[in-house]
Amino acid sequence: MSLTDDFLAAATTRGPKPSAILAAVAPQLDATGYMGRCLSRPAFLEAEEYHRLASDLDLLHSALTRIPERLFGGDLAAFALAVGLTEEQAAAVVRGRGTAPSRFARADMYKDGDGFHLLEINMGSTAGGVDNPILNKAMLELPFIADFVERHRLDYTETMEEVVRTILTEAKVPTGVRPTMAIADFPDSYPDLERQLHKIGAMLTPMGIDALPCPVDALEYKDDRVWLGDRPIDIVFRLFMIEDLLKPGAVAMLDPVLQASERGHVAIFTPLDAELYGSKGCLALLSDEAYRDRYSPDELAALDRILPWTRMVRRGPVTVDGRKTDLLEYAVAAREELVLKPTSLHGGDGVLLGWRSDPQTWAARLDEAMDKPWVLQRRVRPVPETFLTDDGEEEWLLTWGAFLVSQGLGGFWVRGSQELDGGIVNIATGATASCCFFRTS
Template structure:
């Protein structure tokens, strides 16, 4: 039996009511990623599954971040254009690039009977859910869960601690120095996140970072430093996304930070080039058989396990299961097995699920996307997981968010939906989430 089977059997035999677990956890979840709600139990991973996933995601990161050198001869700008970035974004990325690709990210996945399969790779400091371990701690306050975790030797990684370590490492903060970090978002989205950002800033304080949330237009560049009021800023934690660069006046708004970073007067965590590796267009390049000779055997094996068939929406033939076929004809004939996604938007914006779309609408959207920054991806059919209720059980479809940090896998944000045929699983649009414990 799996850990999940063991837990469900024990919960049915002697466990508390699901509502008691939810009531105990909810007070700890205000002003967090969880929006005050959670599922009725944790999820669990056995050691061999955890180990394989960690190895595969490490190899996936390696393959993604070497695409510019392996496919474009080191030309970052050409890579950016190929994956669908507008010229304004290309210039911002080239100016705001880091000395090396960041390790910070979150791989969003479904899990079927064969294992984990990637939906998208979110790279950089804009990934949500790094406060997820507040729920691990809240769940462990319940004796039944604490006893099960202890009896099975389970553990979890404190994501916020790992993120702090990643910031200090990648921003090259000298040992023993306590940096001042501005957590900066665009002015239009900052008010919505402000409460959560202040709570996250408080969590970073005991980890050696003085974090100050602010809108990016509150930052000034003078005397060869970035300032927030009278505080000198050592690190700008970037919450604004690559699509924000296209907003009117955005480039001018970011100019002080970009200038300071170019001159070495501030570190950006994470640099804007991180957004490139999180583009769905980058996944399409990894999935394309035309470039398989660019990767070593271990990376290819990981890609074959974890990455579903993904292609840029381009007119002409593509390879599907070893055969060449016209992409538009294939997409029209296989609508119920495909998803249409914009390459550089976040949070499920613009995603079209073929099996939930009428044929004429699908055809029209496909025509609009043709030769534009969109990808097609093969549908994954996840196996739902069972969760206790007060009077029985219910099934939830889970999206597993595995958070990447400087030294590997740094925790999980696991979100659930009861749309079991597939859905865009997003906390801001009503999803409910849980935490993960794993065998070490």
């Protein structure tokens, strides 16, 4: 019997009502990534699943972050243009590149009977959900869940602590130094996140960082330091995204921070090149059989397990299941098995699901996307999971967000939708999230 089956059986006979669970934990979820709501139970992972996923994501990160040297001779700008960035974005990425690719990321995946399959990877500091352990702790205040976790020797990861460790490592903060960090978002999106960012800042205080949320235009560069008012800033935690660079005046607004970083006067967590590796165009390069000779056997095995068929939308032949075919002809014929995605947008923006589109709309959107920064990705069919209600049970489709940090796998942010055919799962548009407990041995 799986952990999930065991939990459901126990909860049905002697557990608290799901409504009682939700009522107990909801007050702690205000001004968090959960947006005040959650699913009626945690998600669970067996030890074998956990360790395989940790290994596969580590190999995926290795393969992703070595694309520039393996495919582009180390030319980061050429790589950026190849995966769909504009010249202005590519120039900013080159200016804001780190000394090494960041280890901080969130891989979003579906899970079927064969394991996890990647939908996208959010590389860098813009990956949300790091406050997920709030729900683990709230769930553990319920005796029934605490007893289940203890009996099955389950664990969870303090994601926020792992993120802090990663920040201090990658920003090269000396041991014993308490840095001051600006959590900087773009001015037009900052007001919506301000309460949540202040709550996260308070959580970071006992972990060794003084965190000050702000819009990025509040930062000033003078006297070889970045300043927020009268506070000198050691680290800028970047919440502004690569698509923000396309907004009028954005590059000029960010120029002081980029200048300070180039001169070694402030550390950016994470540098702009992190988002480059999160482009869906990177997944198309990793998926392309033409480059399989560039990767180790271990990397290839991981990619084959975790990465669905993905290609840039380009005219001409592609390889599908070992056979050459015309991309457009294949995309039209296989509409119900494909998703059309922009390479560098977030939150499901622009995504078109072939199985929810009529043939005319699908063909028109393919024509619009052709030879532009878009990818086609093969549909993943996840297995829904059962959640109890006060009156019975219901099925939810889970998107597993797994964090990568400096020490490996850094916890989970699990989001659920009742659109069981695989619709876009987004907390801001109504999805509901949960936490995860896992077994490691």
